[in-house]
Amino acid sequence: MNHRFRAAIFALVALGAVLPVDQAHAQLGRLRDRVRQGADQVRGAIGGGEQAAPAPAQGQEAGAGQADAPAEPGAPVAFVNFDFVPGERVLFAEDFTRDNVGDFPRRLELLEGNGEVAEVGGRRYLRAAEDLKFAIPLTEALPERFTLEIEYMAAEASLAEIYLAEGEHGYDRDGKARATFHVGTNFRTVAGLNTQDSRSTQGGFQGYQPNVPFFVRLMGDGRYTKMYVLGTRVANAPNFDVGRGRQIVVNIPGSGVAGNEGAYIASIRVAAGGRDLYDALSADGRVAVQGILFDTGSDRIRPESAPVLQRIGNMLRGHADLRLKVEGHTDDVGADDANLSLSTRRAAAVRQYLVERFGIDAARLESQGLGETKPAAPNTTPEGRQQNRRVELVRL
Structure with missing residues (x-):
């Protein structure tokens, strides 16, 4: 229990555990039905042509660098303090379309647990089959100016975490304490940044729907880091040393809550900030x-x-x-x-x-x-x- 409580404090990304195998197909079928009811969202920036993949559900964002969709068709979208500008030079991008269903994604590094590529509503996701920890490998150390966008969906009352430093649990390989970003989607939809020296900044966000994909976005410039969830800036840290490494670690714990349909990541985009x-x-x-x-x-x-x-x-x-x-x-x-x-x-x-x-x-x-x-x-x-x-x- 104490371990779970600590994980809740330091967790970044609200994602859930999966059901037992004998219930998985039934739950996935219900999720697929909801997925097909959603409206498609465009991929990428000005282009993408007619490539847009079917969106998982109404109100989602579809694809790295894409939009927070309105909660209802035609409803206006409120972007509160939303000054996120994605980096121009892509360091890593993945939407799992080149992976086989049932396999762990080839371009990610499995650290602990079990995950697999699943297809839902014509779109592919990384699905957490149990507590899952993986690394996003980068070809270079995360630069001073960077952006990170992770699109995921989760059931209620589920937790996860992201570390930008190379070591585990927010520490560099030399043992220096770093920071963890967290998102909670249970009774309080709160997200933010915590450091190992007990400093933190966080805020609430609205529009979360269980099992509907949405984006968490980070934007770093030296010691200045901002975090955005569902179009809201929830963390604004002007002097936090969040760390820079050649990998980003994502930890998706399973909650074991009855009816939980699991944690799914739809896309990942890491980019370096551009020039003026x-x-x-x-x-x-x-x-x-x-x-x-x-x-x-x-x-x-x-x-x-x-x-x-x-x-x-x-x-x-x-x-x-x-x-x-x-x-x-x-x-x-x-x-x-x-x-x-x-x-x-x-x-x-x-x-x-x-x-x-x-x-x-x-x-x-x-x-x-x-x-x-x-x-x-x-x-x-x-x-x-x-x-x-x-x-x-x-x-x-």
């Missing part, structure tokens, strides 16, 4: 932008795109002589013509947004959709496809 937009444009003449999101198959910009668009609008206001072309790019999933058409309409929507919301002279802005014709990286890996679903700003 104007500096990048001055140096290179163009800059890739992540985090401009749209409804599925539509050019309607989603509200959580506001922080990124605010940066662009402020830059244009601050540099009256700056003229830009907004380019829309997709990955290679979906029909070529559909990708080109959708990227064209979305690039035009971004241009119009900047004109209407920030009063930018329309003569300073052009737009063009390029579909999948100019990839920034090979489409052979999840990281590459993430890089390719983007907006680029080109100096004219």
Whole structure:
């Protein structure tokens, strides 16, 4: 009991344990039925074409870097203190589409317990078959500026944790104490950051639904770290040393609660923060932008795109002589013509947004959709496809 209580304090990600094997298929079937009732959400930034996977349930977010969906169709989304801007350079991305159902994901490192890829409603997830701990391997140490996005769903009264340092339980390999992020979805939907020296910051969030996917997002800049859940900034830590390592450890404990349908992770995205937009444009003449999101198959910009668009609008206001072309790019999933058409309409929507919301002279802005014709990286890996679903700003 004491161990569980301590885990609740230091846990980051509310996810649940699974049922016994003899009940699993029945529960999964009920979950699948609810999944099919949900609306699809767009994958990636400006693009993705017609690739959007079926969303697990109404009110979810679907795919790394995507939107917090409204709790009900047509309901407005409230984003409280939401200033999250995803990193541009993808260090790790996974949506489990290349893994076989029943296998543990090949690109993750199993540390303890048992997990497997499961398909629900036409979409694949990492499912915790019991208490599960795994590592997300990185090709380099987590940089000073980074973002982490994990999309998951969980039953009520379930807990988990995430460590950014390489050692276990929030400690570096040299024994230095680090921090743990936690999310609770039982009677109090609270999330935040705890350190081993008893410092903490946390806040509540609304909109959680059992067994409906949603995002936890972290944004770090040196010792400054912020955390967001369901469109709300719940932790704002200006001087916490959260640690930097070449792996991120995720611990998903099972709760054993009767009726618990288990813990599922739908996608993971880790990215390095980018340069100042104007500096990048001055140096290179163009800059890739992540985090401009749209409804599925539509050019309607989603509200959580506001922080990124605010940066662009402020830059244009601050540099009256700056003229830009907004380019829309997709990955290679979906029909070529559909990708080109959708990227064209979305690039035009971004241009119009900047004109209407920030009063930018329309003569300073052009737009063009390029579909999948100019990839920034090979489409052979999840990281590459993430890089390719983007907006680029080109100096004219």
